[in-house]
Amino acid sequence: MKRLFSGARPIWIFLVILFALPVLPHPLHVPEYWITLLNYIGLYSIVALGLVLLTGVGGMTSFGQAAFVGVGAYATAYLTTQFGVSPWIALVVGIVMTAFVALVIGAVTMRLSGHFLPLGTIAWGLSLYYLFGNLDALGKYDGINGIPALSVVGLSLASGRSIYYLIWVVVLVSVVSIQNLLNSRPGRAIRALRGAGVMAEAMGVHTAWMRVIIFVYAAILAAISGFLYAHLQGAVNPTPFGLNHGIEYLFMAVVGGVAHVWGAILGAAILTILQDYLQSLLPRLLGESGNFEIIVFGVLMVALLQYARQGVWPFVARWFPRGPRARAPEHAEALPRQTKPAPGEPLLVVDRARKEFGGLVAVNDVSFEVEAGQIIALIGPNGAGKSTTFNLVTGVLQATRGEIHFRGERIDALSSREIAKRGIGRTFQHVKLLPTMTVLENVAIGAHLRGSSGVWRSLARLNAQEEGRLLFEAAEQIRRVGLEQHMYDEAGSLPLGQQRILEIARALCCDPTLLLLDEPAAGLRYREKQQLGELLRRLKGEGMSILLVEHDMDFVMNLADRLVVMEFGTRIAHGLPEDVQNDPAVVEAYLGGVE
Incomplete structure (x- = not known):
């Protein structure tokens, strides 16, 4: 408690001084000019x-x-x-x-x-x-x-x-x-x-x-x-x-720190005081009138962009307490969940999906299915078209032709947002996190569709109950994947392996029926791959269906129920792992042929 009030003291001193200035008695009376x-x-x-x-x-x-x-x-x-x-x-x-x-x-x-x-x-x-x-x-x-x-x-x-x-x-x-x-x-x-x-x-x-x-x-x-x-x-x-003042407003935000709320006030103060001072000083120094302060501002902007791109506020912020960080409540009402399909029920059906980029055929009439309760691995060498197929399923790209169905509904013409609503959660080949936000906040983004409070309610903080439920759900998914000790750490401070686990937690926060993982083992060390494999097996045991895009056959061989192998955009094999492993076409694709 003592530490809390000690950290908050500078901001309270600032506010007290700010509101006391107009009524200070003589000899501390503030002139009208400064008001x-x-x-x-x-x-x-x-x-x-x-x-x-x-x-x-x-x-x-x-x-x-x-x-x-x-x-x-x-x-x-x-x-x-x-x-x-x-x-x-x-x-x-x-x-x-x-x-x-x-x-x-x-x-x-x-x-x-x-x-x-x-x-x-x-x-x-x-x-x-x-x-x-x-x-x-x-x-x-x-x-x-x-x-x-x-x-x-x-x-x-x-x-x-x-x-x-x-x-x-x-x-x-x-x-x-x-x-x-x-x-x-x-x-x-x-x-x-x-x-x-x-x-x-x-x-x-x-x-x-x-x-x-x-x-x-x-x-x-x-x-x-x-x-x-x-x-x-x-x-x-x-x-x-006019436009000149529009530029000045933006300049104020940049000088103070365009990504910092309190930086806006600092920037406005610096430029207003500096402009007032220079408007009287420079004409006297130069011997003629003119808006010479604009030259100084130009030099200041160049120096700022060169040496302090985050503005002045980060240098001042050390004297002020850090803004409030979201924290998960110990207890909250659970969010509603989607009905789960019965084991063996067809979930995802990709039927002759094709994607062309001009004259390049990236995905060539690929077909496969994912059933409920299974881990299906879509594998192949680099450049085989796996991630493109993955992006067709998730709506990032639109198929040139062919059909994709999820739980009986055609989804190949839907946007990523609409596909997420239907119960498909995903991760990314290259980790996409917000590094300065905490692990909890990153994971809570996954629960976006499970809340309804909009901007105007949030401005007035009328969303406290729903916010507690969303953060509680995010904390539950973080515990589910074993990252609870890092819940309030910044996401950018985690090693790559834990960042990929974090992405899985964020996808789980969507309450998906089908979890799509795009090369989750890429860049991981052997032990990290083992931990990832253990997590995926545990999720499967809890009833989660998983489509896994990967090029590491060793990683998926003892993990997947079935494999779909691609090369140059075409499916060259599919079936049980032991059958696919011995398929001549697969050996050729991975090893370049065997004498």
């Missing part, structure tokens, strides 16, 4: 927090957030000055309008990837900026003046000192909401978007929709910042909502 500066740091922080979620966590670079700040600012400016609407009603209208605009834009641009995505955000950012500057109703480039001050429970917030608390309460609420989200079922899915989208889809995550959702939430945060800005200033014009 104004802190207000702008708070406003910028709200936008940068959305970029941490969107860019740092979700992996989607956006240069257009300033335009959403403009939507929130112009919505309240227009409604309050033209129709006398209450600012709080205008805030709701602005949020709804922003959410709609972001939903429409996000549905298009979030499908882009690579350099096309940031280019797309520049395009719609410029479009909204020029819309603000060319509409007569919005005052064109002169903007809208006479925006009324906010009031809360009868207290006027007309001055910067009086609105200070509202701005920073919004900042802290935004921080808490994002932390709640990231430590939840949809939050784990969001963290998987950056570099692990294929894995997330295989676990049942609707990655395209998840990208749109976080895009909308980041836009809403920007609109709230715009609302506060409009009432702080009392006037709006298009200038603060």
Whole structure:
């Protein structure tokens, strides 16, 4: 307990100082200048927090957030000055309008990837900026003046000192909401978007929709910042909502630490104070006026990307306690489970599956079956087409022709997400984990389809009961595979053998009827292969059906009930292990022929 409060002390000291600043007595009285500066740091922080979620966590670079700040600012400016609407009603209208605009834009641009995505955000950012500057109703480039001050429970917030608390309460609420989200079922899915989208889809995550959702939430945060800005200033014009400011917001997130929630506030503070200082210093040094601070920012960005790509926050974080880590409860209500097939029931039927990549035939009319309660091994030399066949079954690739049925239903036209819903869990040839997340959190991604709480409930932490059930299930699967001593270790710290076991636990968390393992023994030492074999036999004894893709015949010979052997995309043998082992075609494939 003492250690807990000792670690938490710096953050509490920071919050106490932050909220005491406006009311400090003489001679500690804080000048209005610094209160104004802190207000702008708070406003910028709200936008940068959305970029941490969107860019740092979700992996989607956006240069257009300033335009959403403009939507929130112009919505309240227009409604309050033209129709006398209450600012709080205008805030709701602005949020709804922003959410709609972001939903429409996000549905298009979030499908882009690579350099096309940031280019797309520049395009719609410029479009909204020029819309603000060319509409007569919005005052064109002169903007809208006479925006009324906010009031809360009868207290006027007309001055910067009086609105200070509202701005920073919004900042802290935004921080808490994002932390709640990231430590939840949809939050784990969001963290998987950056570099692990294929894995997330295989676990049942609707990655395209998840990208749109976080895009909308980041836009809403920007609109709230715009609302506060409009009432702080009392006037709006298009200038603060252009591309330059969109770049500055992203720069703030990167400087502070684009993957760190508190880094957004740190980055906003560094750039706001530095910009204010340089704007007065550089003209005096150079003897002429101009935006010379942009040159300094460019040099700073190059240095940062060269020497501190994670931003400044990791250097500061050692003084603050680490954020909360998910922990499994000791007891929780069990999640519902799928009905299991009877032993011997046909589960998977691959009928003349074929996959062509242009003129290359990777899988050539391959057929085989998997029955309930069996371990079937799909083996062959490197390049035989095993993993391609595996990807046809799991929906990563679509078959050129042929049919694949699971429990009587045709699945070859379904996506990975839909196939996962039907009870097929899988691992990957090259381990796909989130290395900075704990073993428990990685495994809990597998239970994504077994929960229903969405982003909005998670933001307000209304998902506690379901979250406990999901984490309890993940802990049970970790114990099932023998990794309980590593439950709260970071997944990236485990050796390869245990990482592959972790992937199996994650697949088991899906409650699969059929478990597909893609070369689980690749790269493992002899003892690790023995432990893996023991685990698979135990899972079979518990009623699990397994399709195993492997090229190590020694590993599968005493493990599989039946073998299917492939070479150059074609099935060359199938049957019992002892029969396949002596098949001349198999000997030729593995040994290149025997004199």
